């Protein structure tokens with residue numbers, strides 16, 4: 595498996611990226627310092643995911659940023675993505691790992707301490723922990739956990755965690771203080787007029803809090 599850096603993890607959303615599209619948003623964000631990009635499109639067919647994913651793979655090529663595909667294991671494999679991200683309502687981690695093989699990164703969303711503790715580090719490489727705050731980006735999200743909850747879940751997770759849910763540049767310090775290895779954001783980058791500049795600001799804040 596490739597080493598991965600969870601520090602600035604962009605999760606794409608086709609609606610929020612509607613103006614310039616997901617591929618161009620990803621290109622700008624990676625230029626601005628995003629370390630991982632997740633293709634997440636709840637309404638796309640596998641063929642649609644593969645088409646967008648191939649475009650993403652092209653723009654990420656040679657940048658060092660990794661491409662993760664949400665939910666659709668068939669698309670993840672066809673794209674040759676670096677990883678797959680699944681939620682608790684998707685296939686279980688053992689099934690996912692059996693399908694993707696040992697080399698792809700596997701991420702799993704966890705919303706409670708119990709779920710974090712249940713993660714098998716032989717199957718799962720990182721956890722996505724949240725939502726830290728309520729967010730309009732995902733309307734069916736679970737109860738927000740706040741930074742106290744984030745710290746508890748990160749501690750319970752046997753693998754590195756990335757925080758998600760309502761996170762903006764002003765939350766970077768608290769995310770790292772809670773022990774997360776990074777933040778995953780949608781609207782802090784996708785919904786902005788200048789995704790590259792927005793990413794640059796978050797990346798600069800990450801460098802500052804880590805130094």
Ligand code: TZP
Pocket residue numbers: 605724725729730731732735758759760761778779780781782
């Ligand atoms: N999972 C939990 S919250 C969330 C996802 C995909 C959406 C986060 O979006 P935003 O805009 O960064 O709050």
Ligand code: MG
Pocket residue numbers: 664665679680681682684
């Ligand atoms: Mg899912």
